Amino acid sequence: MSDGVLFFLIQILNGVQQGLLLFLIASGLTLVFGIMGIINLAHGSFYMMGAYLAFSLTELTGNLWLAILLGIPLSVAVGLALEFLLFARLYRRDHLYQVLLTYGLILIMEELRSLLFGDDVHGVAKPVFLDFSIPLTETLAYPIYRLFMSAVCLLIALMLALVIRRTRLGMTIRAGAVNREMVSVLGIDVGLVYRVVFAGGVALAAFAGMIAAPVASVYPGMGNQILIVSFVVVVIGGIGSIKGAFLGSLLIGLGETFGQVYAPAISGMTVYMLMAAVLLWRPTGLFGHS
Amino acid sequence: MRVAIFIFGAVGLALFPLVGGAFYLQLFAKIMVMAVFAMSLDLLAGYTGLVSLGHAAFFGIGAYALYLLTPEYAAANFWLSSLVAMGAAALASLVIGLLVLRASGVYFIMATLAFAQMFFYFATGSKLLGGSDGVSIDLRPDPAILGWTPFDLGNRVQFYYVALAAMLTTYALLRVVLRSLFGHTIQGIRASEQRMRALGYPVFRYRLAAFVLAGALAGLAGYLAAAQFGTVNPEFFGWQMSGTVLMMVILGGIGTLHGPILGAFALTLLQELMSELTKHWLLPMGIFIVLAVLLLPQGIGGLALARRKLQPEPADD
Amino acid sequence: MTEPVLRTEALSKRFGGLSAVSDVAIDLRHGEVHALIGPNGAGKSTLINLLSGAATPTSGSVRFEGREIAGLAFDRVARLGIARSYQRTTVFRDFTAFENCRLAAQARLPSSMRFIRPALSYRALVEAAQRALALVGLQGSADRAASSLSHGEQRQLEIAMTLATEPKVLLLDEPLAGMGAEESRRMVTLIATLAERHAILLVEHDMDAVFSIARRLTVMVNGRVLESGAPEAIRESPAVQEAYLGGAEAAP
Numbered sequence: 001m002s003d004g005v006l007f008f009l010i011q012i013l014n015g016v017q018q019g020l021l022l023f024l025i026a027s028g029l030t031l032v033f034g035i036m037g038i039i040n041l042a043h044g045s046f047y048m049m050g051a052y053l054a055f056s057l058t059e060l061t062g063n064l065w066l067a068i069l070l071g072i073p074l075s076v077a078v079g080l081a082l083e084f085l086l087f088a089r090l091y092r093r094d095h096l097y098q099v100l101l102t103y104g105l106i107l108i109m110e111e112l113r114s115l116l117f118g119d120d121v122h123g124v125a126k127p128v129f130l131d132f133s134i135p136l137t138e139t140l141a142y143p144i145y146r147l148f149m150s151a152v153c154l155l156i157a158l159m160l161a162l163v164i165r166r167t168r169l170g171m172t173i174r175a176g177a178v179n180r181e182m183v184s185v186l187g188i189d190v191g192l193v194y195r196v197v198f199a200g201g202v203a204l205a206a207f208a209g210m211i212a213a214p215v216a217s218v219y220p221g222m223g224n225q226i227l228i229v230s231f232v233v234v235v236i237g238g239i240g241s242i243k244g245a246f247l248g249s250l251l252i253g254l255g256e257t258f259g260q261v262y263a264p265a266i267s268g269m270t271v272y273m274l275m276a277a278v279l280l281w282r283p284t285g286l287f288g289h290s
Numbered sequence: 291m292r293v294a295i296f297i298f299g300a301v302g303l304a305l306f307p308l309v310g311g312a313f314y315l316q317l318f319a320k321i322m323v324m325a326v327f328a329m330s331l332d333l334l335a336g337y338t339g340l341v342s343l344g345h346a347a348f349f350g351i352g353a354y355a356l357y358l359l360t361p362e363y364a365a366a367n368f369w370l371s372s373l374v375a376m377g378a379a380a381l382a383s384l385v386i387g388l389l390v391l392r393a394s395g396v397y398f399i400m401a402t403l404a405f406a407q408m409f410f411y412f413a414t415g416s417k418l419l420g421g422s423d424g425v426s427i428d429l430r431p432d433p434a435i436l437g438w439t440p441f442d443l444g445n446r447v448q449f450y451y452v453a454l455a456a457m458l459t460t461y462a463l464l465r466v467v468l469r470s471l472f473g474h475t476i477q478g479i480r481a482s483e484q485r486m487r488a489l490g491y492p493v494f495r496y497r498l499a500a501f502v503l504a505g506a507l508a509g510l511a512g513y514l515a516a517a518q519f520g521t522v523n524p525e526f527f528g529w530q531m532s533g534t535v536l537m538m539v540i541l542g543g544i545g546t547l548h549g550p551i552l553g554a555f556a557l558t559l560l561q562e563l564m565s566e567l568t569k570h571w572l573l574p575m576g577i578f579i580v581l582a583v584l585l586l587p588q589g590i591g592g593l594a595l596a597r598r599k600l601q602p603e604p605a606d607d
Numbered sequence: 608m609t610e611p612v613l614r615t616e617a618l619s620k621r622f623g624g625l626s627a628v629s630d631v632a633i634d635l636r637h638g639e640v641h642a643l644i645g646p647n648g649a650g651k652s653t654l655i656n657l658l659s660g661a662a663t664p665t666s667g668s669v670r671f672e673g674r675e676i677a678g679l680a681f682d683r684v685a686r687l688g689i690a691r692s693y694q695r696t697t698v699f700r701d702f703t704a705f706e707n708c709r710l711a712a713q714a715r716l717p718s719s720m721r722f723i724r725p726a727l728s729y730r731a732l733v734e735a736a737q738r739a740l741a742l743v744g745l746q747g748s749a750d751r752a753a754s755s756l757s758h759g760e761q762r763q764l765e766i767a768m769t770l771a772t773e774p775k776v777l778l779l780d781e782p783l784a785g786m787g788a789e790e791s792r793r794m795v796t797l798i799a800t801l802a803e804r805h806a807i808l809l810v811e812h813d814m815d816a817v818f819s820i821a822r823r824l825t826v827m828v829n830g831r832v833l834e835s836g837a838p839e840a841i842r843e844s845p846a847v848q849e850a851y852l853g854g855a856e857a858a859p
Contacts, residue, residue, distance in 0.1 A: 039396050089584060095396060096341050097583050100540050103533050104579030111573035224529065228407050231400040239396060268411030272404050276389050279401060283392040471719040474726045478710050481699045488661075488697070489714040489772065490685030499720065 019253020020153035024208035026233040026245045028201025034240020035176040041102035044227025045109040050209025051218045079202030124213040238288025322453040323514045328538040328550030330507035336545030338500040339480030344406030348379040348505040350527035352512030368433035379509020387501035413524035424523025612806040618667035627653040629830045635806040642821035650830040659691045660684030690774035692765045698753045705749040708736035711771035739771035759790035777807045
């Protein structure tokens with residue numbers, strides 16, 4: 001295979017990996033909005049929280065796996081606490097106030113991060129047995145850790161799809177995404193569903209931050225960047241739709257990757273051009289409900 | 291009553307330079323420019339019901355426009371360049387409005403944020419616009435008309451009055467607009483888009499017009515902000531800028547027009563106060579915002595929702 | 608007989624496999640109240656939606672003053688002179704009764720893109736709003752917020768809003784819903800008065816009201832027209848009696 005074609009294939013792998021990671025984050029965002037009707041600007045901060053947890057817990061335990069193992073329950077706990085303290089009061093509020101409150105939350109989380117971990121950029125070491133690359137040619141090699149990331153994200157995506165499509169919880173979630181009032185009228189404990197969905201979203205975002213840390217490094221403001229891209233994914237995919245989030249994430253992941261490599265001048269903008277295109281064609285996203 | 295407060299406030303601000311020191315003059319001028327920005331967003335969010343998280347896009351366009359319109363070793367003409375800057379912002383809001391106004395609710399909010407980011411990344415990556423370090427404008431715009439120079443924007447006191455004039459003019463202009471047929475239309479749309487459509491109003495074009503007007507005013511604010519400090523950087527497009535101005539509107543009292551002015555003052559002064567106390571002042575600021583939302587549903591301007599009842603405007607208030 | 612102002616032919620609306628309205632021919636003439644009755648689910652609301660442009664027919668035609676209007680956008684139909692009131696009150700709750708009507712009257716202007724002159728200086732609109740309010744008897748409440756009006760008054764305001772647009776056709780969707788005896792009587796008198804200068808389609812469950820003012824009656828069952836004609840003939844018709852009038856009127 002020629003170098004050019006190989007290079008192209010590598011970009012596809014990168015794009016898919018990027019997209020799958022983005023899916024973990026965007027799925028939480030789209031579900032929280034679709035089910036709970038809450039627009040959460042602080043969602044990116046959970047991603048950041050995961051990354052910093054990975055960093056600090058790896059320092060502590062010397063092992064990324066342990067860090068992840070410890071980090072997930074911690075993230076879930078944070079998610080439940082936030083839901084109980086703050087988000088439970090946002091359900092009936094105007095989007096305006098949700099935006100404002102979660103904006104305040106971003107500020108709080110950024111500053112807490114600064115206080116607890118400082119403002120330096122940190123790296124997280126890849127786990128030893130995953131820290132090598134598969135040689136493809138004399139000059140090109142593909143890091144196995146990225147393949148691992150893709151595999152894990154894909155696995156989670158499949159599990160999520162399974163839960164959504166095959167379990168009662170999933171059915172409730174899908175119903176809630178289409179018609180929230182109906183779900184509560186049917187006597188289902190909406191509060192419980194909300195808590196699960198919210199905590200789940202936080203955990204997914206945090207987990208994404210954790211496994212991405214070795215590759216993306218850990219730095220101030222990382223949450224906000226990913227947040228905006230996640231928003232684009234949700235707009236493109238349609239609110240409340242896991243399918244849409246998946247497709248949208250892949251589209252964006254590939255778009256961003258190819259943009260960076262083949263058209264660096266406008267690479268930052270490819271994401272938004274994609275969004276503009278979808279908005280023109282389908283204002284409620286590919287799979288959204290109007 | 292409202293007119294009385296307005297006059298009182300205007301006179302107070304007009305007299306302020308007599309007592310205020312250089313630092314506060316500059317700060318208040320900055321606040322008044324932000325007030326223009328905030329009022330433009332209130333027109334959009336408070337009166338038309340379009341919550342935009344990307345209003346900074348037009349603020350930034352106004353600012354960068356001044357840079358692009360300033361010749362290399364000379365000053366731009368204030369009157370001409372400010373009009374062109376506003377025009378550029380209006381044009382951008384027309385194009386973006388045509389796209390984002392197809393979306394509604396949350397999609398709209400997210401789309402506006404994303405488009406502002408697009409400008410941010412464009413500015414960051416652009417050599418012409420100085421990249422992430424931004425650019426500086428060496429010579430302030432020159433308001434000379436036929437040889438006579440009415441004021442010097444480089445002078446703190448004079449810039450203060452220019453900012454004050456801009457704020458008061460914007461306020462007055464928006465009051466007039468809100469009382470016009472157009473103003474009543476957009477408020478009707480905010481109250482019930484469906485009913486307006488049922489009455490026969492082509493809702494889209496009025497929303498677009500509001501979006502463009504708000505964008506043009508935001509461009510003016512950005513232009514003045516650039517003129518005040520002589521620097522422009524991609525942060526002018528940033529989501530923090532959009533977030534801050536939205537906060538000013540909401541905390542000050544959305545849908546009141548004077549609320550954003552109050553919000554601009556309150557938030558900026560709070561910011562100044564808190565940053566004196568600690569490097570991590572964003573933390574108490576964030577907590578303040580969260581508490582404000584939980585406890586004060588209608589902002590400082592107070593009774594924001596109640597005030598939006600449309601009655602025939604009485605001659606006095 | 609005068610030419611019908613609004614008429615449909617073979618009008619049908621399907622939602623997937625469900626036929627909400629099938630092959631309906633109905634017409635409205637100036638100066639008369641044409642009542643539409645039928646059990647719940649008969650397709651009356653869908654028909655009103657089709658006539659007002661809120662829904663697009665699957666087949667058939669809707670002609671207003673001879674012109675085909677099926678498929679035209681909602682707001683265009685409204686501007687042509689077809690006004691409808693809603694079952695659920697959809698007045699602007701935070702605005703005064705006067706402003707509700709004034710906004711409705713303003714809708715008739717070719718364009719509201721006016722930014723300088725105060726809206727209240729457009730005397731024609733102000734007067735149209737005041738006239739509409741007076742016609743329904745709400746002139747005393749002009750400056751009260753719509754949300755502070757009683758349910759019956761809000762229904763009256765609904766009618767006033769349709770009147771403020773000075774329409775040719777009024778589609779009234781259960782205007783008496785939720786009203787007490789006194790309010791209903793007032794509303795019925797009002798509708799009869801309005802009929803003199805408009806073509807009115809009245810969808811109602813209140814049979815006394817219907818029989819007292821309707822010049823013609825159409826009975827719909829399961830999306831189809833069962834019978835149509837003078838009220839007395841309908842009342843006597845065995846088919847109609849069996850299908851509908853036999854029971855008490857089904858209040859929603």
